[in-house]
Amino acid sequence: MLLHGVAFAERGPVTNLPLPRYVSLKASEGNVRRGPSLTHRIDWVFKRRDMPLLITAEHGHWRRVEDRDGAGGWVHYTLLSGNRTVIVEKDMLDLRAKPNETAPVVANLELGVIANLVKCNETWCRLSADGYKGWVSREDLWGIANGENGN
Structure with missing residues (x-):
């Protein structure tokens, strides 16, 4: 199956779960960073709890996500949930x-x-x-x- 030109057969190097994949925002606020660490600048903050997001990459405890408009960045995995919305x-x-x-x-x-x-x-x-x-x-x-x- 293809999504945004990426085959679902691809697996994340950290979780071994399919990439890309949909998740939701667990928190009512989530910092979106330029890179996968706390030292990277916060570009914006997601502010809708349960908002669906598309994970496109993994690095340690960080996940690269995109919203429905294609805006994206890195968020800490603890801000995400497997509950589908x-x-x-x-x-x-x-x-x-x-x-x-x-x-x-x-x-x-x-x-x-x-x-x-x-x-x-x-x-x-x-x-x-x-x-x-x-x-x-x-x-x-x-x-x-x-x-x-x-x-």
Whole structure:
């Protein structure tokens, strides 16, 4: 499987987990540094707990991450979680009771909402957001790779 031109068969030298891979921000704030150490300058701070991030490299206790806009840097691994989340990329996205275009709408999700990813099939993902659970088209999400099932 390819993501950003990188094969998922590649493994991280530290964790032996696939690279690239999606994770989420565990903390409510996370310093993003220019390089993989505390001596490197902080370029900015991520401020959205549970925000999905893409790990593209590993070095010791540091992970190189990118957000949905492609902005990236190095963060300490303790700021990251394996809990999967996604960002809604379409305003007022229908959250449906079943993975079907004709299923009843449970809620509408606003553009930029962060939701917990439960699982996916080829075209639909089951999400949990703000007490609501349901299915959305996977093409309207950021935080899951093509061919990945999310669990």
